[in-house]
Amino acid sequence: MIIAASAPLTVVAGGVTTSFAVTESLGVPLGFLLIAVILAVFAVGYTAMSRYITNAGAFYAYIAQGIGRPLGVGASLVALVAYNAMQIGIYGLFGFQLSIFLETKFGFASPWWVWILLCIVVVGVLGVNRVDLSAKVLGVLVALEFLVVIVFDIVALGHAPEGVTAAALNPAALFGPALGIILVFGVAAFMGFEGAAIYGEEAKDPKRTVPRATYAAVAIIGVFYAFSAWAFSVGIGPSQVVEQSQTFGPDLMFVFMTDQVGVIFSDIMTLLFLTSLFAALQAFHNAVARYFFSLGREGVLPTWFSRTSRSGAPWAGSVAQTVIAVVVVAGFALTGDAFGAAESMFGDMAFLYPVLTMFTWLTNTGAAALVLLMAVIAVAVICFFRRNNRGLSVWTTVIAPVVSGLALLWVFIMILSNFQLMLDQDEPNATTFILPGMIFVAAIVGIIWALVLRARKPEIYRQIGHGTEPGAYGTEMVDVVEQ
Template identity: 60%
Template sequence: MSTSTSAQRTAKEGAVAQAAPHGRQRRLGVASVTLMIIAASAPLTVLAGGVTTTFAVTGLLGVPLSYLVLGAILAVFAVGYAAMSRHVTNAGAFYAYAAQGISRPAGVGVSLVALMAYNLMQVGIYGLFGFTVSSLLAERFGIDIPWWAAVLVCIAVVAVLGVNRVDLSAKVLGILVALEFLVVIVYDVAAFAAAPEGITAEPLSPSSLFVPGVGAVLSFGVAAFMGFESAAIYGEEAKDPHRTIPRATYTAVGIIALFYAVSSWAMAVGVGPSQLADQAGQQGPDLVFTFLGSHVGQIAADIAQVLFITSLFAALVSFHNAVARYFFSLGRERVLPGWLEATSHHGAPKAGSLVQTGIAVVVTVAFAIAGNGSDLGPLYPVLTMFTWLTNAGAMGLVLLMAIVSAAVIGFFRRRRIASVGIWTSTVAPGLGAVALAVVFGLIVANFDVLLGLTEPSVLSWVLPAIVVLPGVIGIVWALRLRGTHPALYSRIGHGEEGKAHHLGDDD
């Protein structure tokens, strides 16, 4: 392909990227998109829930180092991913990348895996949210409400934000995330100040991580980063997607990796390395709140508990927005029913938002009915709905990132864009694909541990199948469209660009 042809194509893609399809206004800057990403990782939820669980289950001190290792892997992945975001601006993100980098059937398969994974993550978090709210109301105010009632109220609030201006959601998330960071920073300072066994760098030592059990640590840790890849989803609403999306992606990865590494190190130092696994196993999320109550004050502990709830809420809003935009993108290209591309007068994907809300309601009601009289008691939504769905969703997202890394290589090999070097187009995404495939394999190998099971069960097969099978169905559906609706097939993964022309891919 000639340089002039590449330049013309890039110019066309740039023109498409600058357009605001369907009246969707470009309101988001780097800070807003970064906040949307970090909100999905839920800082306080990761510290109180994820970090304590990892220490308790694995018994390894190397958790802080694991965040740095995962951050490095995802930063390498982000090299090609961010470069591709400059040339492909589509609310479907992974879907569009796989379609244009591998093949249209692969794109449709990826889109359905992404829809399932994001829905599993979003709906699963509702289980933890319902338990936390009902427990707090019972302990502090003596008000007993079922967990599912709190969830249904939250679903309604998230739905309202979902159909409103996306920058309104960003502002709400910004306030909540800022408060979360403040509380966690206070905890970190108090933990390093307490240091009952002294400040030690052992949790950052490779010998504390790279031992038997490292797979479980990485499997738990990768969930803390989920959402960083969602930057590209907001490309069509970013003020300048060519700069906003890459900068937000790198910023989010760096902040998440460093922040969680320091905070988990602080937890190890604050409790004491020799006591950490036992205390984390006995107290769980309360480990953070009990520590704050003892070393900072009960008011700080109470505020942290409230922010733990708002942290979950922020993650719910962020994942809801991601799911709604996938529905919008697939409806726009008629891979799914066309009515899914409907937007509100604010430009938000209204139809996709309402569908996601409906899914959350149905799944919540199903778990509520199934859990009636369960022997698990109040912990039922945490040990089932939250644990099962979020771990399956995290596994799906890692698989998607590994596939997209391969798609980046294919995309730039086809286009031969002069400004993109071999490191960006081939080496970095190749390394990312291999590393993410290894992480995915470790998650599968440790899936029983992630589900809290002592031996394999039917869930060990059913939940991974729920994530993978939609991809197979998507590929078959796309191949059928190729024969029955060739015009529609030609637009797959090309968004608004596909309606004006397609790039002549021979897939």
């Protein structure tokens, strides 16, 4: 689930080229490694906390028990905004890519939103079934993603027009003026890595497997992205990779493979690019469903959200996420197509409407929100273990959270200060401020709602973040997945 959410092929094809193009720096490969180190240090306290708190609303429960219930509820709404934004934003890229592929190969022109609606149905069906069904489907898709990127890496290193050079691995390329921008664009590639804790209630041994999955995912993703980004620079040539990335964008990988291997393999890569997006869609959908479940179980949201299927899947939360996706996609479709807004906003680039709006706006907003949540989690870890360190070291309970928390806060500030650049805007407009503003509005609304619950329903307020503990309000434990 973690690696599916990070979408390896999508990151290598789109994220790497975007980073090279925007930063105009060869430090992108080392940037992935630096982010992996920051997140690995963050995971020290995060996974330590996961051994004592098992809750489908991971961030929500950790912050509620670590810092306080009001901030925990605020964090839960920020998490819902983040995961919904990431998931629905990816739909925009999926619909566009599939529509363009069908038109290019078969001459079949179709609206981008049609394929999104069909995909929403498939994602929703998998979402209401037991989690291991989703895991098996995504496992196959992720394995194919890794395979095709490895083939690309081998071809790139074999082509090497300027030789197999370590120019992109020179620390001077990273630790320069572009460092902040490299981290801003690179951190989105890791979003979803924190998701192991969300599945703790459905795992057979969460105290062991959640930390293992988190560390493994950070290591695998970080090394794989760094190596592939370096191979990208070698395959195109260090002196040309920035210029070519600016010229072709995400298509550069497919153009390169068409020239080197042939159009058939490039088409296979395109199809796997689509399945990569689908895998990420499913992973984020599952995360949203489990947050709804956790909040419904504890009475923060209507208890209807706590309903699960016989297999333990949070079907009510899954249905809710599906409805949200349909409504938001319909809004973008009507705005972009029916009323001609795409033409007026983007001129000759109108066909890119779902990518330039839905995908770009929402995924960047979601990534910013998740980075902020992780910075707050670092504080929650310190507060949680300050009351009882449970025999853990100072490195685990204080030093690692402080170091990673400050680093993540700095990355969040860099994201906000460069949000216009991330949205590819020549000049700031309303979206430059409204989109990140949604994060703070969600937090404020959540805090206020928690205070209302404290005054009006103290029995529910007492259980906020404690929904899996014996005797907790509305507790209905999810059946353990046996297979």
